[in-house]
Amino acid sequence: MRQDVEALDISDVTGNWVNAKVLAAGIEARITALADLADLPLFFGRLDYRHAPGADLAEGASGENFYIGRRHVHDADGDPMVIDWRAPVSQPFYRASRTDPMDVALRRRFGYTAGELTAYEDEHLTDPAEAATASRLLQDEIERPRVGPMRDIVATIQPEQHEIVVADVSGTVCVQGAPGTGKTAVGLHRVAYLLYAHRERLARTGTLVVGPNASFLRYIEQVLPALGEMQVKxxxxxxxxxxxxxxxxxxxxxxxxxxxxRMAEVLRRAVRSGIATPKEAAVVVRGSRRWRVPAYELQEIVQELAARDIRYGAAREALPQRIAHAVLVQMERAGEAPDDRVQDAVARNPAVKAVVKECWPPVDPARTVLRLLSDRQFLASCADGLLTAEEQETILWARPARGLGSARWSAADAVLIDEAQDLVRRTPSLGHVVLDEAQDLSPMQYRAVGRRCSTGSATVLGDIAQGTTPWATASWAEALAHLGKPEARVEELTRGFRVPLEIIGYASRLLPAIAPGLAPATSVRESAGALSVREVPPAALDDAVVTACREALTHEGSVGLIAADPRLPALSAALTAAGLPFLAPGEETSATARLTLVPASLAKGLEYDYVVLDDPATLVAAEPDPRTGLRRLYVALTRAVSGLTVLHAQPLPEELA
Structure with missing residues (x-):
């Protein structure tokens, strides 16, 4: 298939060089999408239907066999050899069961080792004599050691996950997922499915995956390309x-x-603070005629626009046209017959421009936020009845900036500027947005993301128990309201596949303290010896951590050493002195070392085969309040998918006792 595309001759098929460039870029993208990935087999399953799909069952039509894979593959004659996992005929691979076989007689799973086909496993869904057993190949795939970036789960998607993946594009879905339930993978595979089912629509409107930090994005960046989707931002x-x-x-x-x-309303007041009521009439001179628009009529026009819920910039553009229309009404009454060109000329008249400048001055979003955070009186007028005096003092800059160039903007300030910018000009909307680790966003950040999918849909992924910011959301209903999607369907994933039962059970001891309303997660995996908790003397902690890392590296797969951020310099020095090479989060995608030193603040969303956790009490104490610290600890405890070693020099938090 790739050779066919490479052999295309497009030298004389376009009318100009621009079209030739566009076509060449499209062909290049197609060639890239068809690249061989040695460790990713083209097919992972087979379905043997009792009848041909779509045939009249009463006719007794013979069945057909279909190989299921990551992408569609056809032979030299164009006949399909492998069916895309997203195609309708592939869906029973994930959904068929003995109670509802969906006309499937046989489901076959293939097992691979280093890209080589090594095993297969059959389920005869309509044979009552065959006992139902757990899939060994499925278990092996789930437990396969992890090295490098996140990989797709297309061969192991479970029915409850598949239901979310194929949900309709027109609706927003929120997934509350406990650690190890695969919520991130579900969100990414949902994007891939939607691009298959609604490619033309989403190619036009665009798709976006929003993650918590750059390390996380590097960790997941290979999943969609492996599924043939190269254009998702x-x-x-x-x-x-x-x-x-x-x-x-x-x-x-x-x-x-x-x-x-509340800051949204504060900003709305700030943006519109310059709107003024006209005091004098506008006199428009055209040729030998003078047309007068009285002050009261100008006031009515301004008040009407101010009362309407439209963007500040759109209203400012409409104002001169509205004044010009009032002039044209007078012209028509005087017997003239003005057209649109006359109205546009009147709208550009100096007298009309003077009214617009006086009553609806231009607004620069960044300068508006700068003034709001620097000018005590301006902030007080805009925040009256919304923020207390103490809250206003808290957000005022200690040293007011003299200009945009000298302003020391914070990340929260940038979100305020984005809100102000949207109040002036509407933010373009995408067709679909996936928002991962959403529990950590502030209401204003939710609004910023919601603007990017105001006319599209979203997939919201997160876990209330893993909220580690001071503004972490208390409920999905509240978060979805800020996102602008209050009607979204909330799905809960509680059955874990990656984290062993022993580890998730230990971490779940924290749930009554950090998220009382959530049900503890379960796991399909049990692994004796997966959890080890060791107390060591304070002076020997660094050496004990190095020893635990060496032990973990004797196993196959990735190893993560997670510690409170202030502990990283000491642990880095200890690992270097011991001759153990290590990486930073996100570097796993291009390096060969298997040990990663992970600050607790960046651990969310990452997974490692083996985790060594340094002194939980220090990790909890590094956060601004105990509850946030316990949530950070919950995140760190649930990053392991094969083994977890907890080393503590200080007493463990009482919730883990």
Whole structure:
């Protein structure tokens, strides 16, 4: 298939060089999408139908066999050899069961080792004599050691996951998923499915995956290309709102207030604060005629536009046209017959421009936010009845900036600028947005993401128990309201596939303290000896950590050493002195070392075969409040998919006792 595309001659098929460039780029993208991936087999399953799909069952039509794979593959004659996993005929591979075989007689799973076919396993769904057993190949695939970036789960998608993957594009889905339930993979595979089922629509409107940080995006960046989808953009929330250079930081209290939904109304008042009522009539001179629009009529026009819920910039563009229309009415009454060109000329008249400048001045979003955070009186007038005096003092800059160039913007300030910019000009909407680790977003960040899918849909992924920011959401209903998708369907995934039962059970001891309303997660995996908790003397902690890392490296797969951020310099020095090479999160995609030193603040969403956790009490104490610290600990405890070693020099938090 790739050779056929490479052999295409497009030298004389386009009318100009622009079309030739576009066509060449499309062909190049197709060649890239058809690249051989040695470790990713083209097919992983087979379905033997009792009858040909779509045939009249009463006719007794003979069945057909279909190989299921990551992408469609056809032979030299164009006949299909492998069917895309997203095609309708492939769906029973994930959904068929003995109670509902969906006309499938046989489901076959193939097992691979290093890209070589090594095993297969059959389920005769309509044979009552065959006992139902757990799939060994499925278990082996789930437990396969992990090295490098995240991989797809297309061969192991479970029915409850598949239901979310194929949900209709017109609706927003929120997935509350416990650790190890595959919610991130479900979100990525949902994008791949939607691009298959609605390719023309989403190619026109665009798709976007929003992750919590750059390390996480590097970790997941290979999943969609492996499924043949090369055009999906990825970004963090900070990337979306990067209108200014972020050089400053906020206190936790200031960031919490700036992220509060009340700031949306504060900004709306700030943006519209310059709207003024006309005091004098406008006199438009055209040739020898003078046309007068009285002050009261100008006031009515301005008040009507101010009362309408439209963007500030759109209203400012409409104002001169509305004044010009009032002039044209007078012209028609005087017997003239003006057309659209006359109206446009009147709208550009100096007298009309003067009214617009006086009553609806231009607004620069960044300068508006700068004034709001620097000018105490301006903030007080805009925040009256919304923020307390104490809250206003908290977000005011200690040193007011003299201009945009000297402003030390924080990440929360950039979100405010994005809100102000949308109040002036509507933010373009995409067709579908996947928002991962959504529980950590502030209301204002939810609004920023929601603007990017205001006319599209979204897949929201997260776990309330893993919220580790001071503004972490308390409920999905509240979060979805801020996102602008209050009607979204909330699905809960509680059956884990990656994290062993022993580990998830230990971590779940924290749930009553950090998320009382959530049900503890279960796991399909049991692994005796997966959890080890060791107490060591404080002076021997670093050496014990190095020893535990060496032990973990004797096993196959990736190893993550997770520690409180302030502990990283000491542990880095200890690993270097011991001669153990290590990586930073995100570097796994291109390096060969298997040990990663992971700051607890970046551990969310990452997975390692074996995890060594350094001193939980220090990790909890590094956070601004105990509950956030326990949530951070919950995240760290649930990153392991084969084994977890917990080393503590201080007493463990009482919730783990």
């Amino acid at each position: 990825q970004a963090t929330v900070d990337d979306l709102v990067a209108h200014v250079t972020v050089r400053g930081t906020d206190s936790a209290d200031a960031a919490r207030i700036k992220g509060d939904a």
